[in-house]
Amino acid sequence: MLVEAIIIKCSLNIKGERTNSSIYHILQGKKSIQTVQDIHMYQLESYYGIFRSLTKGVFDKKINGLINEGMLQQVFGTEAFYTVSKTGEEWLDQQKKSNSMINYFNGLNYYGVTDVFIERLILLIQTITNTKMNHFNFIPVIDKTPAENWVKNVYHKKKTRETEVLGTIFNELKRLLHDISDEEAEMFVDRLTSYKNYGMNIYQLAAKYDFTSEDVQLQLTGITHRLLDLIHRTKSDFPFMSYILRDISAGGYLTNSADKTYNFFKSGFSIEKIAQVRQLKENTIYDHIVEIALYDLNFPISHFVNEANQEKIIKAVRSTKSYKLKDIKQLVDEDITYFQIRLVLAHSKNLQKQVIK
Amino acid sequence: MKQHQSLEESLKTYFGYTSFRTGQKEIIKDIMNGKDILGILPTGSGKSICYQLPAKLLEGITIVVSPLISLMIDQVKQLKAANFKEVIALNSFMEPVERNIVYQNLHRYKLIYISPELLQKQELQKKLVQLNINLFVIDEAHCISQWGHEFRPDYLKLNTIIERLDNPTVLALSATAALDVQDDISKALKRPTITKHIYPMDRDNITFCVQEVSHDHEKISILHQLLSDYHVPALIYFTSRKAAENTAQLLSVKNPSKRIAFYHGGMEQIDRITIQQQFMNDQLDVVCCTSAFGMGINKSNIHLVIHYHLPPQLESYIQEVGRAGRDGASSVGLLLISPNDVYLPRSIIEKELPSPEDIGVIFQQLLNYFKSGEKLPANEASIENMFQLNEVQWRFLRNQLEEHGMIDTGKIKYDKDIWIAAYHSIGNLINERKLVKKNKLNEMVQWVFEKDCLRKNLYKGFQSTYSPAAYHCCSNCGFTFSEWSPVETKQNVKNSLSWESKLKKLLLIGEGYEAK
């Protein structure tokens, strides 16, 4: 029921102000400005992109289930806007008590890191345990070229020291897994593949732990987020895990086009020049800049909006409850553009929290 | 050709096997001498070595046409694992960017697997004619025959491509091709004198057993009983994915000491590989699967193959049951049949191809499209959606429309007379295909209700003789399970280690793991 609980949690924050497909886009991690603004606006950063493989069909089924259970109710006079009923709210409270997992997620922070980390770890364990036993003829369980290349590279560096590497992995994983529940730790271990020992697939885990296969996928993501939190907290305690994470760039979550724009921007091109070179509309480049600001905390937005105007925009945001661009625009000087407002909104990740408190 | 090594030595060097299996060496020798070959080798006899080894030894490139994309991908993985790196599978699921890079570098490969659809593309053909292709392999060659159980219209065009490629050596392979199908293959390839290597497909160590039941729940209790009585690796075949999933779950509850999983084509590649490998590693006892399972799997101690549903034709049954007892030990093929079972394959036959009414509606839609001057959507899935056809139905129809010149790279061409002729010809073809399939199903049903020896009647359409049973013959010759005592595997002890001990074990920490 984890997927359901998270849908209810999202609906609760959104309060019927967005259609339910916006929740789908959040969980699925859609790279759109609308979605990223939604997660900031409704404080759903933790759930961003936590279920990349979620299909619309499965999502709709879950929504229908929740409607039939009376946990979601349609906003009067609309088609796809839902609020959480009293039953739904109570049910979520129960779930939160019985399932600590709901608090494990840290989606936005680990967007683009989660999958790469786990794929590297799984493939590395499979590779090193096999080569240690002089078994070079195994079918890799991860068939993604970037992970394969990374593992190959590491393997060449460490190939004479398999025992030592495995010992380190064991010590670090043991310490990490002791920080989560035994069942979660067991599930994580069940999934690993080593020499002559293929790990369980999601359906097997679902059967063993009596979850739906969707919940298994979310659980695994949640566990990984939790482990990443622990690693980041005390990097020096987990040198090998930090080594796996070292070169995973956060840039992975920009759309390709925005990424190109970013490269031009970093080499000192102006918006006009980038638009010209890339043969795109200037507005498109502005959209890219907003997208970059959404993800990159260090993006120098003062390049486009001076500090004084940033202040003004933030003040305006605080005095509007609706959070609508139009309303904000009316409260600031006329020479402040929509682009500048969006940029400030995109960049001020904690804005909403400050507004509410 | 590298002459300094014998074929046996090369086999050892490149694939690690110490000896050839039946038929392999004869076929490979002929290929190396440039003879065109039709090879009929039973399932599990290592057909693929017949071209994988020549691909390594011959100069130039070997092309393998195979309709089974997941099988191609599996084989590529296995070859790469065995250190045969110059291999690739081309299929229409590749990203355009990736495909471009691969197309630029085709000359770097020794072995290229291609799906028949993709091989029809001019873009690829143009690349291929520039390469030095020395061996052209047609896997599942029975697909070339209209009378075969898996007719693929694309296969009829292979001959033209072989000519364009300057007539490399041809190897046509199949596990099951009845005599008329064999003739069709040599005709369609325009190779009347093709050298035939036909090996008998009958298996003397498999006991055939048909059991009539009145209802599905009776099937479940039989399965439960068999899994309780015998501890042998087993496959249970289903026609529907859902049934495979549900039965796996049900049996896991009823037989908690058995490790049971399911496998079907609707699962992600990685989840499927996991199950295959676990089964090979003896981490699983029973796999509930659809016909997608087993191709390319090489497990010798499967001693029980059960069919929960009626297979659509004898060819499929022979292949699937043939996965039992590769080690020569006594094995049983059990087919369960209830009175309603024949309706499922019948309705599949009806739905497999578009109906004449569908064709009429689609022609009208095409005409509207033509009048509006638009091209068809580039995305196949959206076309399927528009015409309300499934993937197989649309692939069939697109092929026909192209054949009749009604569409060409997405553009619709209108000529009233041609369209009318095409409408009738496609309608006829559909009826013909349905008839072939229905006849195949009837043969299957007839066999199931056969009163005479099942062994004798299973193989009679494929070969003139068969060996007598090595253990028990069949249920019609008096076999009952009470007399079966197979070689059993060790009963597994349920692993109740803590996660920490499991982790330790799988990271090979502690005594007993050889250090380097």
Ligand SMILES: [Zn+2]
């Ligand atoms: Zn008999």
